[in-house]
Amino acid sequence: MFRKHNFIVPTLVAALLAGCSGGSTTPGASGTAPAFAATTGSATSYTSVKWAGGGYVTGLVYHPTTAGLMYARTDIGGAYRWNDSNGSWTPITDGIGFSGGESEFHGVESIALDPANDQLVYLVTGVYTKDGGGNPINGRIYASSDRGLTWTHYDLPFPVGGNEGGRAIGERLKLDPTNPSTMFYASRTAGLWKSTNSGQTWTQTGLSSTVLTGAQIQAIGPVKGVEQIMFDNSNVGGGQTTWIMYAAVAPDYGQVAGLTSILYKSVNGGFSWTPVSVPSNVSGYYVPHMVRTSDGMYYVVFNQNAGEGAGGPGYLYKFGGVAGNESWTQLSSITTGGGYGGVSVYGTGSTARIALAVTGTWSAAGPVVQLSDNGGSTWREIAGGMLHYGGQFWGWIDDIEIDPANRDHIMHVTGGGVWETWNASSATPSWDFPNNNLEETATLAVVTPPAGAPYKFVNSAGDIGTWVQTDLATTPTRGPLADWNNGNYADVLWSDPNYIVGAGLNNATQPKSVFGFWSGDAGNSWSNFATLPAGAAANDSDNGSIVTTSRNNVIWAPSGSVPSYTTNNGASWTATNLPAPANPGGWANGYRLVVDRKNPNKVYAYDSGGAFWGPAGKVYVSTDGGHNFTLSQGSVSANLYHNAFDLTSMVVNPNVEGDLWLADGNAVYHSTNSGATWTRLNGFATVGDDGARGQLHGASVIALGKAQAGSPYSAAIYVVGTMNGVWGLYHSDDGGATWARFNDDAHQYGGIGAMAGDWNTYGRVYFSGAGRGLIYTN
Structure with a gap:
């Protein structure tokens, strides 16, 4: 169970610096601790940097009887609860940590609410059904009795794919409405499962x-499996088991399992099942959503294809399951462009209001939301071409919900958040974007400028691209590309932070294309580099880096490539003398480059080894602005560990020439002489075997920021790692002599990736959680 702990772990860890085997102790790095109070304190506030939406909300779930109570699930960013009083979302899974492989459980595949107790909520979590080696990964179920404030979890005996194809299929977890401690789960790869003790x-x-x-999972691809079940009962409470239910089965699993239909019925509580005949024109189709109304009628969406934004043909049928009346009536169809996704029904019979989502349409004027007010006899469009308040409201419209307390309030998802209308009955409904505090962007890299710069940081993120953030409470507007793109990495010129360089991937082109860019006015205008360095076009991974030493002088290290430099702002590039980065097993790996902010003629390059079975990590040093490099023999003597690119980090103290910090995934190293020698800090240590699921890495991310007033060291140090077996974010105010945990168990975010310290405000770091956008402290 996750509970909030306001404590410091460990109790003032005395991490006196000691050299590695074969390494040298740098001057002033060991001996008596400075006469300064030991590091104490932790972050007292955590706030989301404003983007609004940005990721794939895969499902919305209203409580059936409590007005205004609603939850949203996302594919990688956890779950949220709607706060009806202030019109914002409350993240409820930030306590999911990194230990025990918990970062795997920040993707939510299904949510279920107890209809008889609005305090109870259940999440089924797991990002992927298999690991990189093709081995199945079982999921978890999280249970809360206080609307997500605290959680208890139980391991599941089947895999879960919250970030796999078809992740917006209707809720796979269903509670028996008359006996909610009995629940069923429609799994992707292992059939239909039942629990009679609330998921234990x-x-x-x-x-x-x-x-x-x-x-088999590998061969099929993203398996949809048993898609969902529906109980033939809408009563709440009573304690009696609901015996009759229906289960939809995707053809990918059904064919392997030898099932003969895509719909099955049980009349004995799931003990046995018989196939149900479906209309011949949808035989072999997928069932992305189905709902039951209080008169016993089922509204079932069939689509030829499955997955987010799936194309049609699609059909909506009404199915009479009362008293053996298993007849079908077609209500709507779509044969071109996008297919059907979600469906929601308010009322019954000939006056039922039906909202039907059209997914995979990439035009603001195309069909997006179809609405019927006469049980499906006629339809009209209520979103495409209507009044919207900015942003893209079309695309992955894979779930739609009519508010059970207000038929004019309709919400639907896209690939980038949630949209709603409060006047669905209008001939031209207006729509808004209720995404306040729903932050599901995935930051890949973040860099902060010196104090006094006209912006806070540069954020390089997946799907939304690169952005210059000038106001933490406002969605940024300064970015180099409006199309769908990834921002891979960026750098700012310390002597002139108006000059920004970066690299990314344009996802809107076919094929996708790598591009490099620069701004000379703090992101108000942008230009692309005229050319790309060798290796950049063929290597679009974010496992690389780019830095600048002065205007027009840039060094770019694409993944898998020898870094190159330009002296003419990208008009031409010249390869450095660095060797190609390690490439064990084909894993994406590139150099981490950092520029000495006091002496930009010095540039440092770190090769992490690429994987835990790769060669030892190495650091190279340039004294001519990043054109030529020499191997640091001190880094060889330090015996740096070999780890994947994203488990390592290197930063420079901008206040002191030659002052470097490095995290090799296992430990923290410090050099005060431009990388000539390295000292390993005690205290940080990895727990668990290499490659083991749930391994706690000793030190994976390091950042520096503004120093505490009176500190003997010129920067505050922040490390994501493990001390005394406890994973977290740690900080030091005395140059690494003592450490205190900076976060707590309620703020773990499924792991922390990119991180940078602020140079204006002590105690402020910007960091990315697992699909939780950027968070800043204090």
């Missing part, structure tokens, strides 16, 4: 005993 233990139902192997 599970047994496979009689629908199918087939459990797909890793090889």
Whole structure:
């Protein structure tokens, strides 16, 4: 269970500096600790930097009887609860940590609410059904009795794919409305499962005993499996088991399991199942959503394809399941462009209001939301071409919900957040973007400028690109590319922070294309580099770096490539003398470059080894502005560990020439002589075997920021790592002599990736959680 702890771990860790085997102790790095109070204190506030949306909300779930109570699930960024009183979202899974492989559980595949108790909420989590080697990964179920303030979790006996294809399929987790401690889960790879004790233990139902192997999962691709179930009962409470239910089965799993239909019925609580005939024109289709109304009618969406933004044809049918009346009536169809995604129904019979989502349409004027007010007899468009308040409201419209307390309030998802209208009955409804505090962007790199710069930081992120953030409470507007793109990495010129350089991937081109860019006016205007260095076009991974030493002088290290430099702002590039980065097993790996802010003629390059089975990490030093490099023999003597690119980090103290800090995934190293020698700090240590799921890395991210007043060291140091077996974010105010934990168990974010310290405000760091955008402290 996650509970908030306001404590410091460990109790003032005395991390006296000691040299590695074969390494040298740098001057002033060891001996008596400075006469300065030991590092104490932790972050007292955590706030999301404003973007608004930015990621794929895969499902919205209203409580059936409590007005205004709603939850949203996301593919990688956890879950949120709607705060009806102030019109904002409250993240409820920030306590999911990194230990025990918990970063795998920040993707939510399904949410279920207890209809008889609005305090109870359940999440089924897991990002992928298999690991990189094709081995199945089982998911978890999280249970909360206080609307997500605290959680208890149980391991599941089947895989979960919250970030896999078809992740917006209707809720796979369903609670029996008359006996909510009985629940079913429609799994992707292992059939239909049942629990009679609120998710603590599970047994496979009689629908199918087939459990797909890793090889079968790999061969099929993103398996949709058993998609969802519906109870033939809308009563709340009573304690009696609901015996009759229906299960939709995707053809990908059904074919392997030997099932003969895409819809099955059970009349004995899931013990046994019989196939239900579906209309011949949808045989072999997927069922992305289905709902039941209080009169016992089912509204079922069929689509030929499955997955986010899937193309049609698509059909909406009404199905009468009462008293054996299993007849079908077609209500709507779409044959071109996008297919059908979500469906929601308010009321019953001939006056039922039906909202139908059209997904995979890439035009503001195309069909987006179809609405019927007469049970499906006629339809009209209520989103495409209507009044919207900025942003893209079309695309992945894979879930739609009519507010059960207000039929004019309709919400739908896209690939970048949530949209809503409060006047659906209008001939021309207006729409807004209710995404306040719903932050699901994925930052890949972040860099902060010196104090006094006209912006806070440069954020390089997946899907949304690169942005210059001038106001933490306002969505940024300064970016180099409006199209769908990735920002891979960036740098700012310390002597003139108006000059910014970066690299990214334009996802809107076919094929996708790498581009480099620069701004000379703090992001108000941008230009692309006229050419790309060798290796950049063919290596679009964010596992690389770019730095600038002065205007027009840039060094770019694309993933898998020898870094190159330009002296003419990208008109031409020349290869440095660095060797190609390590490439063990084909894993993406590049150099981490940093510029000495006091002497920009010095540039440092770090090769992490690329993987835990790769060669030892190495540091190279340039004294001619990044044109030629020499191997630091001190880094060889330090015996740096070999780790994947994203488990390592290197930064420079901008206040002192030659003052470097490095995290090799296992430990923290410090050099005060431009990388000539390195000293390993005690205290940080990895827990767990290399490559083991749940391994706690000793030190994976390091950042420096403004020093505490009176500190003997000119920068505050922040490290993401493990001390005394406890993973977290740690800080030091005395140059690494003592450490205190800076975060707490309620603020773990499924792990911390990119991080940078602020040079204007002591105690402020910007860091990315797992799909939680950027968070800043204090």
